[in-house]
Amino acid sequence: MALTAVVAQNLVKSFTIRKQKSLKENIVNARRGRAFAERFRALDDISFQITAGESVGLVGPNGSGKSTLLKIVGGILAPNQGRVQVRGRLAALLELGAGFHPDLSGRDNIYLNASLLGLSRAETERYFADIVDFSGIPDFIDTQVKFYSSGMYVRLAFAVAVHVDPDILLVDEVLAVGDEPFQAKCMDKIRQFKQEGRTIVFVSHSTAQVTAVCDRAIVLEHGRIVEDDTPLIALGRLRQAYQGQIEATRQADAGSGDGRATIASVRLSSPGSYDYAGFDVVGRPGLTLEARCEIDFDQPVPGWSADLSIETTLGDPRLLTDSRDCLKMDLPAAAGRQGLVWRLPDLRLGEGDYVVNLAVRDQAGVRLDVRSRAAMFAIRRADLSRGPVYSEATLELVAPQPAPPAPATASQAGAADGSSPAAEPEERAGGRP
Amino acid sequence: MASPAADRLARLADEPLRDINPASGFWSGAGRNLVEIWRRRELVRFLFQREIRSRYKDSALGVVWSLIRPIVTLLVYYLVIGAFIGARRAIPDFAVYVYIGLTLWGLFNESVTFGTASVVANAGIIKKIHLPREVFPLASVGSALFNFGVQCVILLAAVFVLGGGVNPSGLGYVPLGVLVVLVWGTALAILLSALNVYLRDVQFLVEVALMVGFWASPIVYSWKQVAESLVNHPWVAEVYASNPVTLAVFGLQRALWSGGVDMPCPSHLAARLLIVLAVGLVALFLAQRVFDRLQRDFAQEL
Numbered sequence: 001m002a003l004t005a006v007v008a009q010n011l012v013k014s015f016t017i018r019k020q021k022s023l024k025e026n027i028v029n030a031r032r033g034r035a036f037a038e039r040f041r042a043l044d045d046i047s048f049q050i051t052a053g054e055s056v057g058l059v060g061p062n063g064s065g066k067s068t069l070l071k072i073v074g075g076i077l078a079p080n081q082g083r084v085q086v087r088g089r090l091a092a093l094l095e096l097g098a099g100f101h102p103d104l105s106g107r108d109n110i111y112l113n114a115s116l117l118g119l120s121r122a123e124t125e126r127y128f129a130d131i132v133d134f135s136g137i138p139d140f141i142d143t144q145v146k147f148y149s150s151g152m153y154v155r156l157a158f159a160v161a162v163h164v165d166p167d168i169l170l171v172d173e174v175l176a177v178g179d180e181p182f183q184a185k186c187m188d189k190i191r192q193f194k195q196e197g198r199t200i201v202f203v204s205h206s207t208a209q210v211t212a213v214c215d216r217a218i219v220l221e222h223g224r225i226v227e228d229d230t231p232l233i234a235l236g237r238l239r240q241a242y243q244g245q246i247e248a249t250r251q252a253d254a255g256s257g258d259g260r261a262t263i264a265s266v267r268l269s270s271p272g273s274y275d276y277a278g279f280d281v282v283g284r285p286g287l288t289l290e291a292r293c294e295i296d297f298d299q300p301v302p303g304w305s306a307d308l309s310i311e312t313t314l315g316d317p318r319l320l321t322d323s324r325d326c327l328k329m330d331l332p333a334a335a336g337r338q339g340l341v342w343r344l345p346d347l348r349l350g351e352g353d354y355v356v357n358l359a360v361r362d363q364a365g366v367r368l369d370v371r372s373r374a375a376m377f378a379i380r381r382a383d384l385s386r387g388p389v390y391s392e393a394t395l396e397l398v399a400p401q402p403a404p405p406a407p408a409t410a411s412q413a414g415a416a417d418g419s420s421p422a423a424e425p426e427e428r429a430g431g432r433p
Numbered sequence: 434m435a436s437p438a439a440d441r442l443a444r445l446a447d448e449p450l451r452d453i454n455p456a457s458g459f460w461s462g463a464g465r466n467l468v469e470i471w472r473r474r475e476l477v478r479f480l481f482q483r484e485i486r487s488r489y490k491d492s493a494l495g496v497v498w499s500l501i502r503p504i505v506t507l508l509v510y511y512l513v514i515g516a517f518i519g520a521r522r523a524i525p526d527f528a529v530y531v532y533i534g535l536t537l538w539g540l541f542n543e544s545v546t547f548g549t550a551s552v553v554a555n556a557g558i559i560k561k562i563h564l565p566r567e568v569f570p571l572a573s574v575g576s577a578l579f580n581f582g583v584q585c586v587i588l589l590a591a592v593f594v595l596g597g598g599v600n601p602s603g604l605g606y607v608p609l610g611v612l613v614v615l616v617w618g619t620a621l622a623i624l625l626s627a628l629n630v631y632l633r634d635v636q637f638l639v640e641v642a643l644m645v646g647f648w649a650s651p652i653v654y655s656w657k658q659v660a661e662s663l664v665n666h667p668w669v670a671e672v673y674a675s676n677p678v679t680l681a682v683f684g685l686q687r688a689l690w691s692g693g694v695d696m697p698c699p700s701h702l703a704a705r706l707l708i709v710l711a712v713g714l715v716a717l718f719l720a721q722r723v724f725d726r727l728q729r730d731f732a733q734e735l
Contacts, residue, residue: 075453075563078729085450098561103487115476197438
C-alpha cells in the first residue's frame with residue numbers, strides 16, 4: 001500500500017526582481033508600473049508525490065529553486081499557482097536556532113523554540129531531559145545563549161528540532177554546520193527518523209549525504225524537475241548539469257594570467273582506457289595517466305615551472321606535483337611553443353570522478369596561466385576496496401596458529417577481559433621470559 | 434509486533450491529506466485562522482514573556498524598573514505641571530486625572546507601536562518557521578498589557594492616596610474602556626504590522642499619528658476645555674468625542690477620578706462605548722482578513 005505523504009501539483013512561483021529605486025523613479029514610472037517589474041520564475045510547474053516513509057533528496061545547482069520549493073512545501077511561502085497537500089505533522093528545519101533569543105538562557109530558549117516549532121509546553125516538559133541530554137551541554141543550560149560557542153548553539157537547536165516528532169521532516173542544509181562528530185550524530189538521527197517511518201525531504205549539496213540517506217533524488221534546474229529517480233541516476237544527471245557550468249568556467253579561465261605564457265592545449269590519455277561520455281579518460285585504479293600540454297610563450301621566462309593537480313569533482317585535493325619542487329627540473333626558457341607530457345603511472349585512486357588542473361608559474365611563483373578543470377577522468381570498477389585510495393586487497397582463510405605456551409595463555413585471558421589490573425603485571429611477567 | 438514505522442503508517446492512513454496553504458475564503462478563512470491562533474496561544478505567551486524577560490535581563494532591579502518609570506512620571510505631573518504650572522486650578526485632582534489618561538494611552542500606544550514593528554522584528558522566524566503570523570502582533574499587545582497591569586497598581590495607589598478614591602457608580606466603565614482600547618489596539622497592531630512589511634514608512638507614520646492621537650485625547654486637558662472652545666462647531670466636538678480611545682479615557686475617568694464627578698462629559702457615554710466596541714470588533718475582524726491576505730508573501734518581502 002503506497003500512502004502518499006506529500007502531493008505537490010503544478011507549483012509555480014515567481015519573484016519580482018526589485019532594483020533599488022528612488023522615490024522619484026517610482027513616481028515617474030508609476031503609470032507604466034508593472035511593465036517595469038521584472039519577473040523571475042523560481043519554480044515552473046513542479047509536480048511530484050512522496051510516499052509516506054520515503055526519504056527524498058532535493059538536489060540541483062545554486063539558484064535552481066530547491067530552497068524555494070522546500071519553503072512552499074513547508075508553508076512558509078505561498079505559491080502563485082498550484083497546491084501542496086500533506087498528511088500528518090510537518091516540521092521544517094530550514095535554519096537551526098531560528099528564534100533563539102541571545103539574552104535568554106538555554107532553558108528558556110528550549111521552551112520558546114519548541115513552542116515556535118509547534119510543541120506544547122507539556123510536551124516540551126516531557127522531552128526536556130532528553131533534549132538537554134541530546135544537546136550534550138547540560139552544564140550550560142542556565143547560561144544565556146549569547147555566551148554559547150557557535151557549536152553549542154547549533155547542538156541545542158538541533159536537539160530541540162529533532163524532538164518535535166514530525167511525520168514529515170523538511171531539512172535544508174542545516175547539517176552542513178557543526179563539527180564532524182556532530183554531523184555524524186545528525187546523520188544518525190536522520191537515519192533513525194527514517195527507520196521510524198518518517199518522511200524526509202532533504203536539500204543538500206553533499207552527494208555523499210544524499211546517497212547515504214535518500215531512497216530517491218529529485219534534480220531541479222532553473223525551477224524545473226529534470227530528473228526524479230534513484231539517487232545514483234539522479235546524481236549522475238546532476239553531474240552532467242555541472243559539466244556545462246564547468247565548461248563555462250574553463251572558457252572564462254582560458255584568458256586569465258598576464259599574457260607572458262598561455263596554456264594552449266591539454267590532452268589527457270591513458271593506455272588501454274575506454275571512452276565514456278563526458279570524461280576524457282575512464283579507467284580502473286592503477287591506471288597510467290598521461291597529460292600532454294602545450295604552452296605558448298610570448299617571451300622567454302627564465303626559471304618557469306609547471307604544476308599539475310588532481311582533485312575530486314567536489315574539490316577535495318588528491319594529488320599535486322610540480323616541475324620544480326617535486327621533480328627538480330629546470331625548464332628551458334624560450335619564446336614560442338613548448339610541449340610537456342606528465343606521466344602519472346600506477347594511479348591508485350578510489351572510485352570516483354576527478355578533474356585535472358594545470359598551471360604555469362614564473363620564478364617568483366606568480367601564475368602565468370591556469371587551466372582549472374582542464375580535463376576530467378573517472379575511476380570505475382574499483383571493486384576490491386573503497387575510499388580515496390585503492391588497494392587490490394586480498395583476503396585468505398588460514399589455519400589458526402598453534403596454541404601458545406601456558407603463561408601466554410594467561411596474558412591473553414587478561415587482555416580479553418579488558419585492562420584488569422591483576423592481569424597486567426602477569427602479562428608483563430609473561431612478556432619478559 | 435508492530436514497529437514504530439508501521440504504527441505511524443497505520444495512523445497516517447486514517448488522516449486525510451490537508452492543504453498546506455488552503456484557499457482562504459473571506460468567512461471560512463477567518464474561522465480556521467482563529468482556531469490556529471487559539472491553538473498557538475501558548476506561543477503568544479512565550480513570545481511576550483521573552484520580551485519582558487529580555488528587557489530587564491542583567492539589570493539589578495529587573496521588573497522594578499517598570500514601576501519606577503510610571504511613579505516618576507506621576508510625580509512630575511503632580512508637582513511640575515499640576516502645582517508649579519498650575520493646571521490643577523482648572524482640573525481638580527490633576528495628577529490622578531492625567532495619570533488615568535496616561536496609563537490607558539500607554540496601553541494603546543505600546544500595542545500599536547510595538548505591534549506595528551513586531552512582524553518585521555521577527556523576520557528571522559517568519560522566514561524559517563511556519564506558524565500563524567498573527568502571534569507576533571498579539572504578543573506585542575500582551576506585553577503592552579503586562580506594562581498596563583503594572584501601571585494600574587500605581588494608578589490605584591494614586592487614586593486612593595492623591596485622589597478621593599473610586600467612584601462606585603462608574604466602575605463598570607473600567608472593563609468596558611480597557612476592552613475598547615484593547616480591541617482597537619489589537620486591530621491596528623495587526624493591520625499595521627502587515628502593512629509595515631510592504632512599506633516600512635508605516636512605522637514612522639505611526640509615530641507621528643500617535644503623537645497627534647495623544648493630543649487629540651483628553652489626557653492633559655479636560656473635556657470641559659474642549660467643549661468650551663468648540664461651542665460654535667458642535668460637529669467637530671462630536672467627531673472628537675467619537676474617538677474610541679477618547680471615549681475609553683472618559684470611561685476610566687468617570688470611574689477613578691472622583692474629584693471630577695461633577696465635571697461635564699459627553700452624553701450617553703455607556704452607549705457610545707458599546708458602539709465603538711462593536712465597531713472595533715468589526716475592525717479587528719477586517720484587520721485580520723487583510724493580514725491573512727498580506728501574510729502570504731511575508732517570507733519573500735522581509
